[in-house]
Amino acid sequence: MRSLFQACYHYRRLASFPRAAEAASPANGYEPWRRYISTSTSKVLPWEASSRETLLRKIDSAMKDGNVEEALQSFGNYKKLHGLPEPQLALALARDQMPVPACTVLRIILESGKLPDVDMLILVFLHMLKSQVGSYLVTDVLIDTCESFLDQVADRREMKKLDPIKNSATLFNMVLESCMNFKCIIKAQKIMELMSLVGVVADVNTVVIASRVFEMVGQRDELIQMKRSIDSLRSLPFLQYYQHFYDSLLSLHFKYNDMDAAAKFLINLHQQRKPSVFFCNGLQKQGVIQIGSGNLKTGYRIMFDPGKVDRGFILGTESQFGLVVLTDGNLLHxxxxxxxxxxxxxxxxxxxxxxxxxxxxxxxxxxxxxxxxxxxxxxxxxxxxxxxxxxxxxxxxxxxxxxxxxxxxxxxxxxxxxxxxxxxxxxxxxxxxxxxxxxxxxxxxxxxxxxxxxxxxxxxxxxxxxxxxxxxxxHYNPGEHLTLEFNNSILFFCKAKMMEDALCTYKRMREQNIRPTSYTFCHILCGYSSMDMHREITMLWGEIKRRLEYGELDVDRDLLDCLILNFLKGGYFSRVMEVIDYMSKHNVFCDKWKYRHVFLKLHRNLYRNLNSLHDKTEAQNKRIEDVRAFRSWAGIR
Structure with missing residues (x-):
């Protein structure tokens, strides 16, 4: 939250933006709040000006003195009395490449139960996604947005509340592509699951991005299922998009060392005539992106329109692997x-x-x-x-x-x-x-x-x-297919909440001296998390930490972020600080606002008066120290 208040000092720079330019920049230091914070009523009451001015002065003074707690408290009081920041503040901050305060504004709005205008969200996201930190934050904001509004929907008749988000495939495509670019596999899977729950009708861009995510993780079965839809539904104008899908599928055939499937793929590719759009009863069919097993209750389905593509969303048209090329209206190897x-x-x-x-x-x-x-x-x-x-x-x-x-x-x-x-x-x-x-x-x-x-x-x-x-x-790696096969089995068992089978598979993986990847641990971690098995996650962290220290595992921000959230939920504050320290030493972005929010939601009154406890055991003392360390790091009194 500190960044949000520090951002106010930059209001003179923000005046160059259309919204900010509407008013002249005054000399007093609290005017930015007057400009960017909306009031709950258009009518100003006689006694309101005094309250507003007093709180703005307190916020300004607290920021100058570096007193974050007082600034937060004053801002909280202001929000209760006079409303929330306008989304335009978030857009201005995002344009100024200040993703942390821009994200904070969006989160405050969402906390009130209001959904920002989707077009405004797209503009804010567009600017925030230009940076890696902004991409991390945007992903969390979209996940929080969908989850908060799904929780509000009591029955299917109220699903129309989600129509603004449901009808915007672009919003999800932007974030999903960002997850793919920064290899945030846990978040990418979560975004696709939410697309299914919200009922988003995806487009051709979604097919391309989803296929790349599946290829990255090694989920070949999902791509094979998608192929059944795409082979019959692809249309000539969009072949340059579907080229990416076929590229990803052929790449996985090679990575799995399945030469029979690769040869059959090439034969089918050349046997296909020039594609045409297929219609059913005058309407174009819909395709399906299957996420996970269709036989499991944990499976998800995203419907996509094969004749729909958002021209405003620019997706790179160069082939990812260079295995399939579009020539004279035909896809060739x-x-x-x-x-x-x-x-x-x-x-x-x-x-x-x-x-x-x-x-x-x-x-x-x-x-x-x-x-x-x-x-x-x-x-x-x-x-x-x-x-x-x-x-x-x-x-x-x-x-x-x-x-x-x-x-x-x-x-x-x-x-x-x-x-x-x-x-x-x-x-x-x-x-x-x-x-x-x-x-x-x-x-x-x-x-x-x-x-x-x-x-x-x-x-x-x-x-x-x-x-x-x-x-x-x-570049030929004869053992790569074994890693993919083990990871795929582990993922299946974790999705099915069959953790004993997943761990047995992982044990066999180690016995055969096949080095696990970050995806291996992501699958296991998500499986444990879905079953609230936080104690088991502490032991998994020990294994991850050893492999990180020996250089056997690449640093994965998505994995570390998920660990912190689970340790906060389970109350393992010693482990929380371990992961935070590790992220700090390796310059990995830490979303302090999110972790602080989770703590206040679950443990607001935990050891509130840390000095009033008597006759504490050594374990209790250690836990109190860890809680105090987290409170200090997160800026919580």
Missing amino acids: TEKALAKLIVGCVNSRNMHTLSNIFIILHKEDIDVISLPDVVNACIQMGWLHAAHDILDGLESAGIQVGIASYISLLRAYEKENKSEEFNGLLQQIQKIASTVDDIRTNSPFTIKNIAKIVKDEIPLTHSSLFAALAEEMK
Whole structure:
């Protein structure tokens, strides 16, 4: 709250904004409050001016003296008598890149049970989201807004109170994208759940952002469920948006090391004709974004309109992973995607899948992949057996690749002194010689004569596919899919409130020496939190803290924030101060207003008179010290 009052000293700068410019800046120090704080009535009573002036002077004097408690008390009295700050104060502060006081104004308004104008909220959010701190605060404000108004809705007939928020997909898209950019996975999942509860009809932008969030966490099942809707509902004008969805899904197929699914995805991508908008009884169908299992009561569904996109919300159109590209109205795979498929198949020794995709596309007369380029690139990478397996698979299917690829492989075998493979391939060439157009001779089949016959004196050049394969090999992580699979199982059990199963899965993860990620602990923490298992969270914090100290875990602000909230709810103030100290040492933003608000809501009178307790045990003394430390840090008397 200190920042809110300090912000008042900047009112001269704020005068440059449209709202502030309406009045001239006076000389006295308390005029900003007169300008930005609305009154509950338009009529000024005779005795009101004295009260107003007195309180404004007290606030101003307290701020100059640095007495935050007195300023807060005076401001509280002013709010009771004369009303709340106008949303314009929040907009002015947000424009001035002061997210903390801007957020404080919004929170004060929400505490009164009033919903700020949604258009005004969008403008405030737009400015606040330019900074990382502002993004954290905006996310909390939106969550608090939805939860406070959902609590007020007694029955479905009163849901119309939420119409202003319900009809603004842009408001949620802005915040959800921010969560994705700053990797706030806990908040992102919460925002999507609230979209379902409020009944927001999402748009194409939401599909893109949600797919990126799912990809980030590794929730492939959710993307597969979304694909059923999108395949039949996507429309040509918005293909550049749906491109991101397909990009995320294909990326997860590769991360899960599921080359069969990736190959099937590429085949389906090329088999699809140019899309068109589908209608049902004259109305366009709605798609579904499924969050969590549809079989569990904890699952959520967001409905989206496949023909709706907010042109005022600008979302980056560049592909996130560069695996799918829009060309001439069709979605096609990129060379990077093909390289990932080849690398995955070679490392998992699954060349049948790779050969099969070439065979299917060839039979359907879909010429999008150069088979000689693939074979030659594998040879250049030194994957001679892989190249041989591809040639054998295509030969069995009756597909001619051309003698040049056989010769290139033959030379590679000779160069590496693989005499057995060399002789075997030479005999293979002899068998197919009668069917190959560029061999019509009775000369003995030696490497020298064959080279003369086919005039294959051109050396292999390093193709772009070869460069792509070399690059993918640098980043190939054979164990990544195990981490994703364990995390996905843990997430499922935590959502289903089956914490024993989640912990057993985590134990197996550790036994197999698979390092957990921040998402692993986020899932477990959210599971515990949903069941108010605060004591278990203290033990989880011990595990997290050890891994942070050893550098085995990245600092995750979302995770630390959730820990503090749960420790406050459970009354574990020693742990609260531990996490706060850790955040302070690592320059992680601490939302003091929020933690102070939670404390006052749950523990307002806890050890109110700390000196009146007698005969205290050592544990009680320690707890009192921790409470006193938090009160001091949060600015609570």
